[in-house]
Amino acid sequence: MKKIMHILFLSCYKATLLIEKKLQLKLSLSEKIRLILHKSMCDACTRYEKQSKLINKVLANSALKKDQTPDLTDLKKEIINKLQDLN
Amino acid sequence: MNTQQINLSEWVETYAKDLYSWAFHKVSDSELAKDLVQDTFLAATQKIATFKGDSSPKTWLMSILNYKIIDYYRKKANKPVRLDMQSFAEYFDEEGDWKTEKRPKDWHQDESQLLDDSDFRMILEKCLDALPDKWNVCIKSKYLMNKDGNEICQDLEITATNLWQIIHRAKLQLRDCVELNWFKN
Numbered sequence: 235m236k237k238i239m240h241i242l243f244l245s246c247y248k249a250t251l252l253i254e255k256k257l258q259l260k261l262s263l264s265e266k267i268r269l270i271l272h273k274s275m276c277d278a279c280t281r282y283e284k285q286s287k288l289i290n291k292v293l294a295n296s297a298l299k300k301d302q303t304p305d306l307t308d309l310k311k312e313i314i315n316k317l318q319d320l321n
Numbered sequence: 322m323n324t325q326q327i328n329l330s331e332w333v334e335t336y337a338k339d340l341y342s343w344a345f346h347k348v349s350d351s352e353l354a355k356d357l358v359q360d361t362f363l364a365a366t367q368k369i370a371t372f373k374g375d376s377s378p379k380t381w382l383m384s385i386l387n388y389k390i391i392d393y394y395r396k397k398a399n400k401p402v403r404l405d406m407q408s409f410a411e412y413f414d415e416e417g418d419w420k421t422e423k424r425p426k427d428w429h430q431d432e433s434q435l436l437d438d439s440d441f442r443m444i445l446e447k448c449l450d451a452l453p454d455k456w457n458v459c460i461k462s463k464y465l466m467n468k469d470g471n472e473i474c475q476d477l478e479i480t481a482t483n484l485w486q487i488i489h490r491a492k493l494q495l496r497d498c499v500e501l502n503w504f505k506n
Contacts, residue, residue, distance in 0.1 A: 240416065240417060245413070245416060245417025245418060246413060246417055246418050246419045247409060247412075247413040247417035247418075248417060250489065250493065251485065251486075251489045254485065254488050254489045254492055255485055258488075278419050278424040278425050279419075279425075281425040281426070281427060281428075282425045282496065284432075285425060285428065285496055285499075285500075286492055286496060288432055288435060288436070289445065289492070289495060289496060289499065291436060292435070292436060292441065292442055292445055293445065293449075293460075295436065295442075303338060303341060303342055303345075304351060306337050306338055306341055306355075309337065309341075309355050309358065309359070310333050310334060310337050312359065313333050313337070313358070313359050313362050313363075314330045314333050316359070316362075316363065317329055317330060317333070317362060317363070317366055318330075320363070320366055
């Protein structure tokens with residue numbers, strides 16, 4: 235019985251894989267329907283999707299917020315010295 | 322001192338900042354970004370004869386830098402990863418159902434609150450660094466560099482199916498790590 239359920243409505247392993255796929259690409263119609271049905275019966279996977287989306291958003295935000303240029307004076311000096319050594 | 326060298330030292334002064342910003346945007350690691358900028362200028366001295374002035378110095382330097390960035394990711398992801406059901410056995414039983422202790426719990430918190438929470442972001446970054454190299458590269462290039470799936474696959478020479486599995490597996494671990502550390506406090 236469980237096997238048939240999994241074929242029709244996905245296992246949690248497959249459902250979470252489709253959730254990740256959905257966050258990047260489009261799902262086929264049959265994948266979409268099976269995922270919706272699975273989530274309607276599975277709290278854990280519903281939470282997984284919500285949390286996975288949140289993680290994506292935080293990652294995207296933190297990439298922006300950290301983007302501050304530090305003082306590059308030392309780096310410039312170091313590079314210029316090395317360039318002069320080469321010649 | 323020849324003219325080429327004078328040019329390059331001037332270029333360091335003029336373009337180092339832009340090159341650094343771009344490198345940092347791509348690798349999100351300050352020290353690594355500095356190394357890449359340095360490598361770019363060192364490579365530029367050797368190739369200076371090929372610079373014809375058709376493009377601006379900045380464009381020319383950027384193309385060298387981009388090559389260095391891709392090369393870095395390629396080297397890092399060089400070792401093939403094997404992912405089979407065994408790799409997922411930590412999270413799912415043989416039937417593919419969540420293992421009881423790994424089932425996502427309710428985080429009982431507003432999404433908007435977590436988005437701006439610096440502690441939450443710190444935990445997430447720690448968890449990201451704890452991932453194995455190739456997973457880390459995939460996640461970083463996907464979410465920090467805003468690349469689309471195909472581009473990452475080309476850069477890293479991995480197949481699309483493998484990429485999904487890596488992202489899936491990495492996300493499971495990332496989510497679990499965040500949950501464990503967030504609720505410890």
